[in-house]
Amino acid sequence: MMNLIYTYQPLFDYFLLAVGFAYSQQMVLRAGVFSIGSAGFACIGAYAVGILVKNQGVHPLLALLLAVVIGCVGGFLLSIPLARLRGVFQAIATLAFVQIVVSLCLYFDDLTGGPQGFNNIPKLVQTWHLLLAVAVTIYFMYVISRSSIGRAFDALRQDETVGATLGISIRKYHMIAFVLSGALAGFFGGMQSLYTYSIEPEMFGFAFLVAALTYIILGGRGTVTGPIIGAAIMSVLPELARPLADNRQFFQGALMMVMVAFMPHGVFDGLVLYLRKRRAAARDKTFKEGGHGSTGS
């Protein structure tokens, strides 16, 4: 039993990090912002924490707090030029942002180690730290999704004109989404930095942002459980599909296409919507059979 746990512990740790990044990605998508900037904020957070802790001897907790602040400020700043962009234009602009961050990490090699990466970061983060971080994140995601902010996000995603005519400031709530997404990505980037000994710019490149998007497409955009499911599937799948290891990319791509075509809301959100429809249909039926006098409960 212990062997099993030891074997899969790194997998579990990466799953926990993935959940954090998935929530960062979900936050913007939920508000109807097609940003893929999480990778950039994760990169900034990771390098900030790594450099602060290793070179400056800053306390890791303070460094992580700073990563959150940097993520917030970064999200806020990025939201200003992108306020007028929507959909695929937002995606392109945020992709450019990620490329800029990654290239800066490559260019400033005095500070970041450049393409060789930033190495010998003390490994201070254990599984239980990650568990705690994810638990706290889930709490916040749950609270936000039940608040007026969550409802405003849902409204803007589904129809932003309607949201605006009901008093929701599109600019303000998109900005909130950017800030929260940046904070989460910065924080979990910092956690990753203190977990993996070394970081390099390419870790936060195209593959990272595709992974973050995949968690949400698989899991779902609108629920707190969705990203956990998505991250779990993406963490477990490579293990299950070991015989297919050579064709892993191919199968991941095929899986994405099947998902988008047949379950566009993701596994979990799709299930919730399906159950909701069925429940409503069942109640309708009892209502009709019971006639007008009955409430059909």
Add this chain to the structure above:
Amino acid sequence: MAALVLNNVSKRFGGLLAVSDVNLEVPPGRITGLIGPNGAGKTTVVNMITGLLKLTTGNILLGDRDITTAEAHEVAYAGVSRTFQNIRLLPEATVLENVVIGFHVHVKSSLFAQLLGLPSSLRESPKLFERGWQLLERFGMTRFADHPAGSLAYGHQRRVEMMRAVATDPQILLLDEPVAGMNDVEAAELGTVFNELAASGIGLLLIEHNIRFVNQLCQKVYVLDSGAMIAQGTPQEVMHNPAVIAAYLGGKK
């Protein structure tokens, strides 16, 4: 309750003058009609009032307040709500959630409290859902509370949109062709609802094609044709106005 007043409002799209020098008043507690053939600029007027389109000239007042340049969400906070000609619900959300989002302007807990999950925020959400439920009861829609709004029948979707607009507790309610595609019985039912809303002090602007419906509900009617106001008055006066007849049926110039 305040009146909504449009003074010399114009809208130009490039070379096209879509709305020119429109003057209009929506007094509180009354249903005011705005009619006109297709393409007359009625929806453009509504979009300008609600801040979705910028005015080219003119100004819009809500009571003493100038909302000419206010953005859409500011107009909503000022007390103007609307429904859409082509129904626009949040399709994934349930009927109850669609109504509750209408309470957004009444949310009191701060962003900070909402982000941290402080008690003020946690207590507020159930209260909003309770108020949403009361609104469903008032409109006789409780049995659809859990339905995804997108799956409802057309007439019911109209009602959901109406409830959502009423949930903002507006001073002025703009109804963009609310009975389009409904039969006379359904329309009459909604007419009763509009009369109740007017009786509660809300000023309603009813944009409609259905002349009979407008005749039954409105004390005053404005007629828009090709962006210009061609007539105003009681429904009877307007119906016998040669310019109006010409606009609707065609006539001698």
